[in-house]
Amino acid sequence: MPAWSRFSFPTRIVHGAGARAAVAEWADAQGVARPLVVTDPGLLPTSAFALTLDVVRERWDGSHAVFSGVHPNPVEADVEQAATAYTAAGCDGVIGLGGGSALDVAKAVRLLIAFPGKLGDVPMDALPPVLAPFCAIPTSAGTGSEVGRSSVITMAATGRKTLFFGPPLMANLAILDPELTVDLPPHLTAATGMDALTHAIESFVCPVYHPMCDGIALEAVRLVRMYLPRAVSDGHDLKARGQMLMAATMGAVAFQKDLGAAHSLSHPLSTEFGLHHGLANALALPPVVRFNGESDSGQYERVAVALGLTPGPDPAAQVADLLAGFNARIGITKGLGDLGVPREALPKLARLAFEDVCHQTNPRPCSEADFLRLYGEMW
Numbered sequence: 192m193p194a195w196s197r198f199s200f201p202t203r204i205v206h207g208a209g210a211r212a213a214v215a216e217w218a219d220a221q222g223v224a225r226p227l228v229v230t231d232p233g234l235l236p237t238s239a240f241a242l243t244l245d246v247v248r249e250r251w252d253g254s255h256a257v258f259s260g261v262h263p264n265p266v267e268a269d270v271e272q273a274a275t276a277y278t279a280a281g282c283d284g285v286i287g288l289g290g291g292s293a294l295d296v297a298k299a300v301r302l303l304i305a306f307p308g309k310l311g312d313v314p315m316d317a318l319p320p321v322l323a324p325f326c327a328i329p330t331s332a333g334t335g336s337e338v339g340r341s342s343v344i345t346m347a348a349t350g351r352k353t354l355f356f357g358p359p360l361m362a363n364l365a366i367l368d369p370e371l372t373v374d375l376p377p378h379l380t381a382a383t384g385m386d387a388l389t390h391a392i393e394s395f396v397c398p399v400y401h402p403m404c405d406g407i408a409l410e411a412v413r414l415v416r417m418y419l420p421r422a423v424s425d426g427h428d429l430k431a432r433g434q435m436l437m438a439a440t441m442g443a444v445a446f447q448k449d450l451g452a453a454h455s456l457s458h459p460l461s462t463e464f465g466l467h468h469g470l471a472n473a474l475a476l477p478p479v480v481r482f483n484g485e486s487d488s489g490q491y492e493r494v495a496v497a498l499g500l501t502p503g504p505d506p507a508a509q510v511a512d513l514l515a516g517f518n519a520r521i522g523i524t525k526g527l528g529d530l531g532v533p534r535e536a537l538p539k540l541a542r543l544a545f546e547d548v549c550h551q552t553n554p555r556p557c558s559e560a561d562f563l564r565l566y567g568e569m570w
Contacts, residue, residue: 330372
């Protein structure tokens with residue numbers, strides 16, 4: 192019996208300066224009378240929050256609620272508290288506003304609306320085909336969570352990031368408004384941008400058949416190469432900001448193929464030491480590319496072209512060298528040791544990375560010893 196491949200690109204997207212006004216279209220299409228805006232406390236004093244709340248107030252005449260308790264690496268309690276806020280305010284839809292953390296909580300709160308109780312008890316294999324209406328509005332260009340069908344939440348019982356996955360989690364509408372990203376500081380612009388680049392590169396070399404995602408991934412690589420340095424150097428460059436939002440969304444579409452070892456390295460760094468996920472990916476990507484290239488360098492030829500290189504005999508090494516230089520160019524210059532990760536923690540991190548599922552689709556198999564070596568190169 193032949194193996195089947197399945198392809199799906201269903202999210203409706205509105206892209207461009209001022210696109211936040213499209214929340215009115217979402218409200219009309221979904222019949223939302225009282226939304227819950229899910230965000231994080233750091234966003235409250237920003238123009239992104241003010242601009243979005245302006246259109247929310249205009250559409251709903253003050254009939255909305257706000258939950259702003261999302262942590263940088265969201266935890267189970269964030270989702271449960273957001274669900275309580277939703278129920279208490281009598282809401283009937285969710286607007287996620289912020290980075291990947293806020294969007295992941297906004298997605299997951301809908302699970303508890305359908306199945307009240309504890310997040311860990313939600314039967315993910317028995318989700319209804321439709322959850323509460325959801326509009327995703329990213330204020331950073333990295334995770335691409337606005338078009339994803341999963342939510343990553345750190346669970347209290349295990350202390351580990353846990354993936355909640357299902358097509359019903361997808362947004363009804365994703366709004367990509369570059370005017371909402373101009374306040375993002377350079378170091379976060381750089382880190383989130385490298386998250387998008389990691390998604391695109393890891394998904395492209397992932398050994399899963401999906402030529403549609405491959406094409407999207409390579410274009411995302413090109414966009415990041417061209418526009419991330421511009422967005423870092425001038426946060427008010429709306430073209431660069433808009434193209435980075437698109438690159439992040441494309442990277443997330445592409446990684447429905449799956450990811451690789453860089454993500455397995457980055458996840459424990461977030462849960463154990465609170466490192467920003469994009470920063471951890473930025474540090475992990477060059478050594479992982481070099482490691483994968485030791486078994487098959489040719490798989491990086493098209494990545495090299497998308498990065499503006501002329502592939503030579505060892506394109507993986509070329510890509511790894513360019514990525515290291517690219518990190519330095521956008522201000523990512525510190526290693527794990529400089530970021531507060533003690534060397535004696537590396538064996539535990541290697542064990543946790545090996546237990547992470549992402550490397551199961553890495554193009555080169557990874558052992559715990561391999562992860563220890565890679566952490567050493569990141570240190």
